[in-house]
Amino acid sequence: STYFAEVNRFGETALLENQAYLPLGFLANSELADLEFTTTGNGFDFQNRLFTAATGVTEDVWHRIGSFRIYGDGVNVFEEDGQGYCKYDSTVNKGDLTYSFTAETDGFVCVQLDLPKRNEFYVSVNGEELYKEKISLQQMLAVKDVKAGDEITLRIVCPNGESSSTTVTAAVLDADVFNQGYQVLNASTWRLTKFRSTRLEGTIDCDRDGLLYTSIPQNGNWHVFVDGQETQTVKVGNCMTAVSLTEGTHTVRFVYRNPGFELGWKISAASAGVFALWIFMTRKDRKRGKSARKPAEN
Numbered sequence: 211s212t213y214f215a216e217v218n219r220f221g222e223t224a225l226l227e228n229q230a231y232l233p234l235g236f237l238a239n240s241e242l243a244d245l246e247f248t249t250t251g252n253g254f255d256f257q258n259r260l261f262t263a264a265t266g267v268t269e270d271v272w273h274r275i276g277s278f279r280i281y282g283d284g285v286n287v288f289e290e291d292g293q294g295y296c297k298y299d300s301t302v303n304k305g306d307l308t309y310s311f312t313a314e315t316d317g318f319v320c321v322q323l324d325l326p327k328r329n330e331f332y333v334s335v336n337g338e339e340l341y342k343e344k345i346s347l348q349q350m351l352a353v354k355d356v357k358a359g360d361e362i363t364l365r366i367v368c369p370n371g372e373s374s375s376t377t378v379t380a381a382v383l384d385a386d387v388f389n390q391g392y393q394v395l396n397a398s399t400w401r402l403t404k405f406r407s408t409r410l411e412g413t414i415d416c417d418r419d420g421l422l423y424t425s426i427p428q429n430g431n432w433h434v435f436v437d438g439q440e441t442q443t444v445k446v447g448n449c450m451t452a453v454s455l456t457e458g459t460h461t462v463r464f465v466y467r468n469p470g471f472e473l474g475w476k477i478s479a480a481s482a483g484v485f486a487l488w489i490f491m492t493r494k495d496r497k498r499g500k501s502a503r504k505p506a507e508n
Contacts, residue, residue, distance in 0.1 A: 211355045212318055212385065230392050235400030235424040235462070237416055238264040240454065242423060247447040252293070253322040253350055254381040264423070265391035272381040275319075275362075278311040285368050294379040300368035307366040309378045312359065317382035319353040319362055324377040327368075334363040356382070400424070400462060408466035415459050422462060426451045435463040 214226040245263040254272040261271045280287055280296050284305030289297040298307055313319065321333070325345045332342045335354060343351075353362060362380055400422060402412035414422060421444070426432060428451040434443050436453065437460055446452045453462070 211352075214352075230388075232392075232395055233399050234402065234410075234426070235412075235414070235422055236395050237398035237414065237418070237420040237455065238395060238423045238452075239266045240419070240421045241266075242421055242446055243444045243452060245446075252379055254320075254379060261387075261391055265394040267387060267391045267394065269384070269387045271384050271387045271391060272320075273315065273317075273384060275311045275314060275380045275382060277314060278309060278380070280307070280309055282307050289375075293377075295375065295377045297375045298368070298373070300370055300372040303370040305368045305370070307368055307376065309364045309366075309380075311362040311364075311380040313356045313362065313382060314358060315382050316357050317355065317385060319356050319380060319382055320350055321353060321362070321364060321378060321380045322348075322350045323364070324348045325366065326376070327372060327374045329376075330367045332363075332365045332367075334365070336361055337363075353380075410464040411461070413459060413461050414455065416455050416457050419456050420454075421446075421452050422455050423452045424450060424464075426464065431466050431468050433465045433467055435465065436460055 213229050215229055216224050217227045218225040241263045242260075245260060252274070254274055257272050258270045262268055278294070280290060282298060282305060284300060284302035285307045286299045286301060287296050287307070288299065294309070296307075300307075311319075311321075323331070323345055325331070328345050330342065330344045333340050333351070333353060335356060340354065356362065364378055366376065366378075368374075398414055398416050398418075398420070400412050400414045402410060404411040410426075423446055427449055428443060428445050432443070432451055434441050434451070434453050436455065441453050444452050444454070451464075455462075
C-alpha cells in the first residue's frame with residue numbers, strides 16, 4: 211500500500227515497514243496540549259481534530275464514506291441511525307451481519323469497529339477476502355488502497371440468539387493533507403544520543419516554537435531537562451509526556467526517578483553500613499579477647 215512496504219514474508223505472514231514513520235519524539239503544535247481526548251463520538255472525527263491540533267493543518271485528513279448499507283443473512287437488522295450504528299437479532303447459528311461501503315474517492319481506507327459481543331469478522335475489498343479477526347476491543351483497522359467505486363465489505367459472524375448492537379464506520383485518507391501534516395511533524399525530531407531504561411538524551415532543531423511530544427507515558431517519575439535546566443512537563447491525552455520548546459537547537463534529557471527505588475537503595479545502603487559496622491565491632495571484640503588471654507597463657 212501507499213504507507214506500508216513489504217520487507218519480508220514467511221508463508222502468508224508479511225513484515226511491513228511504515229513509510230510515514232515518526233520517532234520517539236517530534237515537534238508538534240502547542241495546541242496539542244489542550245486537546246480533549248475523553249470526548250465521545252466517531253473515531254475519524256477525533257482523528258481530524260487530533261491531526262489539526264498537532265500540525266496546524268485545518269483540512270480534514272479523513273473523509274468518512276457516506277455510501278453504505280447494512281444487511282443480514284440469518285440476522286434481523288431492526289434499527290439504524292444512518293451513521294453506522296444498528297441493532298440486530300441473530301436467528302441462525304453463525305448468521306452474517308454485513309456492512310458494505312462504496313468508496314467515493316481514491317485513497318487508503320480504514321474502518322472503525324465497536325462490536326460489544328467481540329464477534330469474529332471478515333474484511334474484503336471487491337469480494338477478495340483480506341483477513342479475519344476476532345475483535346477484543348473497540349479499534350480502528352487499516353484496510354488497503356482503494357479506487358472510487360470499490361466495495362469494502364465487513365462481515366460479522368453472529369451466533370444463534372445473539373441480540374446486540376454494533377457500530378462500524380469507514381473513511382478514506384486524504385493523501386495530500388496527510389503528507390502536508392507529516393512534513394510538519396517530521397521537520398523537527400528528537401535525535402537520541404543516549405538511550406537507557408532510566409535515561410534518554412538527544413538533540414532537536416526546532417524550526418518553530420512548539421511542543422516536543424514523546425510516546426513516553428508519564429507517571430510522575432520522569433523529569434525533563436532542557437539545555438541543562440529542569441523543565442515543567444505536560445501530559446498529552448492525560449498520558450504521554452511533552453515539553454514546550456522555543457525555536458532553535460536544544461538538548462533534551464529525560465531522567466526517571468522512582469521515589470520508592472530511591473528509598474529502597476538508601477535503606478539498603480544504611481543496612482549495609484550497619485552490617486559492616488557490626489562486623490568491624492565483632493572483630494575488634496575478638497582481638498581484645500585474644501589480647502586479654504595471652505598473659506595468662508604465658
